[in-house]
Amino acid sequence: MRSILLLPVLTGLLAGCTLGPNYAGPPKALPDAPTPATFVRADGTSVTAAPPVADWWKPLGDPLLDDLIARALASNTDVAVGEARLRQARAALGQERANAGPSVSASALYAHAHVPGLDLGSSDAGSGGEGSGEGGGGSTDLNLYNLGFNASWEVDLFGGQRRAVEAARASLEGAEASLADVQVSLAANVAKSYLDLRDRQQRMALGQQSIAWQEEALVLTRQRLERGTATAMEVAQAEGQLASARAQIAPLAAERDAFLNALAVLTAQAPGTLDASLGAEGEIPLPPASVPVGDPARLIANRPDIRAAERQLAADTARIGQAEAARFPRLSFMGLIGIGGTRISDLSKLDDFTALAAPQLSWSFLDFGRSKAKVRQTEAVRDEAEARYRGAVLTALRDAEDSLARFREDRVTVAALARASEKAALTESLAAQRFQAGTATKVALLDARRSRNSAEQNLVSARAALTADYVAIQKALGLAWR
Template identity: 55%
Template sequence: MNTMRPITPVKPALARNFSLVLSLVMLAVLSACTLGPDYKGPPDSAPHAVQSGRFVRADDAAMRKAAPLNEWWLGLADPELNELVRHALDANPNLNIARARLQQSRAALNLEQANGMPSTGASALAGHARLPPFTDGGSATSVNLYSVGFDASWEVDIFGGHKRSVQAAQASAQAAEATLADVQVSLAAEVANAYINLRDRQQRIALGEQSVGMQEEMIRLTEQRLARGTASSLDLIRLQNQLDATRADIVPLRADLESYLNQLATLAGEEPGALDAQLNTASPLPLPPAQVQVGDPASLLRHRPDIRAAERTLAADTAKIGQAEAARYPSMKLFGVIGLGGTHPSDLTKLDDFSTVLAPMLSWNFLDFGRNTARVNQAEEVRNEAEMKYRQTVLEALRDAEDSLSRFRHGRVTVATLARTKASADRALTLVQQRYRAGTTTLIDVLDTTRQQVSAEQNLLQAEANLTRSFVAIQKALGLGWSS
């Protein structure tokens, strides 16, 4: 049987090949450059707002220029609301979706970083071959082959395409993190608003039921007076009509109440109805603190998550221009193979008798009929779109902050005015009821005064709910309510 030995390369030739490859690598590294524009930060989208600091009026005692509280719902001093927000931030499905997307973006970053490292592999072969005779009268030849080898490949980042891809992936991961924070901000505000609406409806239902009880008592007294001849049937009909109208007003309030109970359960990641037993008992409407802490426009631009997400998206799209630029130029890959083998298993142990292959490969798709140029143009326009979106996000954020602060400022005045109106209506109702019992006024006056008092109390309750909602809007506009 013929025996085949592995071919041993000549040592000087191996040294020359290694020197050649090393020289090529050094040349590529020394001549490497990073194509595409470097990201220099976001554009200055609102210089006048940042310079003027319009958020706090000098004559406004309700606003205080100080660092706001990130867990702003604690300022409403409602333990039930605190528990609902905490539960929602732990179990809300939309929040978990944003968390999953953040993990995806981080995995994509890890993948891009790993792509810059060499790719290595190993292979092993054990084979038997039977060759036919090469001459007439010769005999067949059998050959056994054994080999073990390691291979590696590495693409040299000559023009910075991989560096730009890592930059883009890193910025995208940071944008996903900011998006998660933005979902937290919106979720906390949505839970608070649903809770405020729930307590508002409970108070209005209680107020309506109180009015129903008072009107039923007036109907009973009027029936007695009718029996004695001191009241007319018209008075009784008017009272009954007013009672029916008050009862009808309560029906949509109960429908709203059930809807807000279901909304809070869903926001907390529970089935509709899961929180009914916990929240069915009426509680007072939470009111905002006497002073609201606000920062300045510059801190808003740094803190608000949707602005940070837009800025990181702009950074990612800027880096992608460099990726597209690098694809227009040559790329270099280095391949290497080290192997041991022969016709006997013992040949695998001869470490001084191995074969090597070192090969650089240069490729350049220079005739692409404008494809890469089109990709670069496309990347540049995507980046321009991201910049315009960032500017729009900043302007909308500043407008949200200004509008919510204005509504809160004027809402306090409205509450104070309606509180005085209700106090006057309470005093008027007490006086007219005394005069009615004394027989010096008519039932129509009592009904009219009662209607005014109920209307004043309802208006005050609605104004207080709007004021608390404005407080929530301020916190959302300032980008508060998120955590790492």
């Protein structure tokens, strides 16, 4: 009796043993070093250390962009895939938790047997029509009825099931982070495609204006040739400039259509759906005067791809314990209770039942190294996950460094090109005054207009690049997830 009482106590003590390494948090990804250079250099009037804004596209002040990003986050197919994977991970965690408990099932059985050479007696076998003996052949027919329940439970002696739950929980949190990473990339892709669209539309409009001036200049040059005041070389040069201006429009138009299609697909719509609403030329939104970026520590905390890599490391660490536990004995209990007999009326005899309880101890102690190899494999998988985590941190810091450096330098570029555009506009104004005064030709005025047009196209591209750098900063910070 005493040994029977000691069995559950011993089982409970063994069940408290959990093999494998305990996860102690993410490893240190960077050596001791000062704050990355760009985070220091970028402090100033354009970049501040204030906490960043999650809805980073709102300061751009473009309602169409706000609507596109909202629609994309709500209906994009990649987001739907991420949500489905999150539901899978949540269900997998529920399954692992359920595996830790007992398994109970019900069964109902009817069997008919024709047994040769068995004589049960005519009075018993034949009554009620449940069995019949046939004379001469010595065979017997039997009916068997049974209703019952059976249960099984494996004691988690060495924590393998607990490690499985731990790994499933980390995988669920990793799926949440992966979904957030999809949302971050999606918002950035929508903004980048929108900026590229507006860039191409404005450059096309300026290009069409340049073509009109080139055509007018060609007509004037041919007239001058007829009057003997221009050469054939000047006509050929004008024709070449016109052909070059026309050639620049076709690729811009193709890219414009591609970005329209990209925005439609990103918002889960068929290509061409947004042509009517976005087909007209629009302004390029510019970033705010001050861009908050926080600090590297906040960057690492916000980036969902880093969080996903860290949770993968936690899950792979827990799976080492699973593999370790599989090397040791397994203790399980099986129970069975049922009622029945050879007559259907026996199913109503609740006081006459069959019961069975049996513990089972199993141990594959001789598997020729398969279990040890499995442990080594899971340890190598954990090492791979740790390396991936360190790489994700380094990539995040590099992305932030690069985007901040480009943003800083492109601000200088935009300012320089804005001054160049102002000078080109002044040159055009002076050429117009000289033309009106009769001291300059119309061709010279058109040349000044084309120069201003070229300066404006360069400024448009630089502004789009600057706002794209702003978008890249927000993506590097890991913002826009819900």
